[in-house]
Amino acid sequence: MSEQINIPVTGMTCASCVMRVERAIKKVPGVLEARVNLSTEGASITFAPEHVGPDEIKTAIERAGYGVIETRVADATPPEDVEAAARAHELADKRRKLTVGVALGLPLFLLSMSRDFGLLQPWWIGAAANMAGHSAMESLPARDDLLNWFFLLLATPVQFYSGRDYYVHAWKALRARTANMDSLIAMGSSVAYLYSLLLLLSGAAGHVYFETAAMIITLILVGKYLEARAKSQTGAAIRALIGLQPKLARVLRGGQEVDVPVAEVRKGEVVIVRPGEKIPVDGMVISGESAVDESMVTGESLPVEKRPGDQVIGATLNRSGSFQLRALRIGNESALAQIIHLVQEAQGSRAPVQHLVDRVAAVFVPAVIGLALLTFVGWWAIGGVGATQAMLFAVAVLVIACPCALGLATPTAIMVGTGTGAAHGVLIRNAESLERAAHIQAVILDKTGTLTQGQPAVTDMIQVAQESQVDLLQLAASAESRSEHPLGAAIVAAARARGLSLATPTEFLAVAGAGVVATVDERQIIVGTLRMLQERGVALGDLPTHVERLQSEGKTAMLVALDGQALGVIAVADTIKPTSPAAVAALRQQGIAVAMLTGDNRRTAEAIAAQVGVDRVVAEVLPHEKSAEVKRLQAEGVVVAMVGDGVNDAPALAQADVGIAIGTGADVAMEAADITLMRGDLHSITQAIRLSQATMRTIRWNLFWAFLYNVILIPVAAGALYPFTGWQLSPILAAAAMAFSSVFVISNSLRLRWALG
8 A cells, every 4th residue: 555745845946856856755665656846846755654654765865965945844834835824934034135146246346347448547546556655457457456346245145145045055966966057056156257367366467357256146146036936836727726725614513503613614514605705615505595606626617506315516716695515525535626636636646748858957057067178288288379268168167057947848848838827727637647648639529418418308398299398298297207217307407407497106006118107196107119009099190200200310109099099209428528529620620530339229329429520439339448449549549538427438538548527527637637527518628638738839949949049049059150260168157058948848837827828
């Protein structure tokens, strides 16, 4: 037996950090699987509780040089609030360090550049020269040291306060015999700072680079602060879902209405919901009626009418009426809790395309350090530019090569993509499912409950006697009021929807597979098949013609007779969903083949297929044969998505390349599916495919940018253009370019929030 835990991690800055934390966790005996995500800044771990506990795993993370946010607290504060507070504190700390960096680093940079371009001549140079009787130019070398000492005064707080985290993390990485982004930043800025300090202390002539050291740290901090702000937006979907949860519930206890925290509601308790209130828990309406806005969970824009016997979802909004419900699912069993868990799992998962990034990250930082050393030695020993210039080339390489953008390229897109899907009622199980959905070539649709409403309804009423249609329906519904057959229930439901009053039969006989015979107000009513009425000697007239036509349309025809005289025929069918034809057309416009798979008879199946626009129909398939039909299509080399809602669809959903479950169906179907559509509207299928394609495009562009950035700018930083143009990429420009690359990747991923409009 295994358990799963999600641990918020602090201190991760690049793809190398992710690899290091994962390795540290996987080394702990009893850990079965570990996935670390740079974008969510968390680790998802599956472990065997008999061999290891959460504390040992957290200790392993801390030994690797990273922090853990402890979400288990003594009071009743939710873990999400604890983590949010810790992240807010972390962001505030970044803001303070950035403020110091800008306040001291910017004046330092402006003063240094002004001096280098001859725009700055400190007042004390001229004053000291006049007092000593020498020209200002003769005094410049000695007096200029005062300005350098001032530069040191400005640079030191930036170096060791604003840049403290880089040193701490670099030292922890060194102790673990590895390197990461912080190692590169610490090395690059320290080389510039220490070189300048040694030059100043020795009294030797030469240019100091305090502004370079300070601006490297400040610009990286700007990027990291913007990155942290942007990453907080990538988690907006989860925060919105968590924010839906109401805090209190009004329950009946001891005959009194009592307000209690939602976490204290017990299964089976009666909960009272008033107009304008959020429904606190999942349950079933036992009294009252209302319209409920379920858009925040299912994405369905129109309010849904709820009556006794209907299910309601916790966190949805009660619009008009007041009702009572019986609590059925509470806590982690609720629909909202399951959705939150599913989205968190998806956002923390790793797409197959990420494996390439992992392989690169494993060797990237050590390779960059080696390249920087090679750059320094090459220019100094061979290029003949001097140690100072060679040092600047090496520092630029260290700074510009930080693999932040590379580490953020995939997880940020996955996080925003799955969050956007959740906001539109499309729940994607993991990143692998998202990637496969982008390549769907064929969609197989189950009929009942997927293309159709999933329950029979009266579609036609044809009367041949002098009785009106209303009398025909009223008589049939009265006779069927004691029936338990779904077709009889459809007739009763149609009569009640029209406000008809029904009489109770004094005698009732159900004939298996044929119909019912009932006595109502001392009159005999027969509702049944053509054969049943013929066997009872009822004269049918031209009713058989109507029956044949209705059956050719895939409808079930039930004839009605009163005291031996045929009154007419009522047709019942599982009607198609209003949006099904348009959804099928949208799939075909995307170049996706659409097929229907059903256990119904071929005539009914083909009638439904004609209404919705499906060309390929596979009918009369037994439940265990559905997965074989999916395999048959896959054998043709087609990427197949299966869409269903019932228990009998689960094997086919599991077999398909992408299993898509209708969220209004059976739980086992949703367990077997890769994608769950919270609405019954099949337009969600096209939304899921569009979203997956948009997400994969974003990932490809992010990776292209991240790789191209390093491929082009690392050689430039190493001085590739210097021999030909005399131009070099300074460490300050390198720091600005590195900071921009991360912000660009996250901003590009955030565009997915509008992928579905």
